[in-house]
Amino acid sequence: MASTVIGAGITIEGEITTDEDVVVAGTVRGKLSAKEAISIEHGATVEADVVGGSLVVAGTLTGNVTATERVDLQPGARVVGNVKAARVTIADGAQFKGNVDMDV
């Protein structure tokens, strides 16, 4: 159970900073940074630069992504932006436009 949840009906315009896990099912515009896992659920919209430990995307994400561990784009995900992480996976059925940087 994540400690911070942005529910489906909620819109946050601004900056979210946390040391915990974050689940986004609503809308976030601005900036999102977490030390732990971030999950962008199906139906969620994130228009923000995202910094996190690991990131799982099943919703819509517009913005640059930096993760210390990994980024997983699941089927149905729609991502526009650059992704920087040691490990990146893009599932069959995910839409993606941007650069991938795996620190090689």
Place this chain on the structure above:
Amino acid sequence: MASNVTIIGRATRVRGRLTGAADLDVQGFVEGEIAVSGDVTIDATGMVGAGVQGRKLVVRGAVKGDLVGEEAVLLEEGARVVGDVRAPRVAIAPGALVRGYVQTGQARAPRAQATTSAAKPAATRVPAPAAARGAATAPAAVRVASASGTAATTAPGKAQGAGAARRPPPPIVPALKKAKGQIAKRKER
């Protein structure tokens, strides 16, 4: 997945507006306006640095800003509020600290209408009619009904002789002060 409830966790800090149509549980820090159509709970560890609007507001933490509830505002033990409180029902429990103007009755009445609502004691729908009527004639801004045991009551009476109605110095709100310092520090960095 309970995605219709939004939780701002303990270690989370939000800078900016928070709007929408869901219930909200603030355990962390929100430095920006909250305007939702669902219920809002501000937990003992929660802090909000701006106004809060919602259907029913339950406060156990710190708020620096106006509280506007469409149904009710319940300030429970441990609540620290600096700002105005407006809702059809307002409850201030013993142990809650408030500094600001409190008005029961219609949720979004502007301050200018305080005169008219002070004229009719029926405007206070709280379970302490005798106290409320007394408060309406003698101008007193806020009254905490700890004697009756139930959480509490307010009476609008700021219209006449506001100077006489001034209460003693407001309670010190350490959590808010601390938060203010933290904000200042963050900006310096």
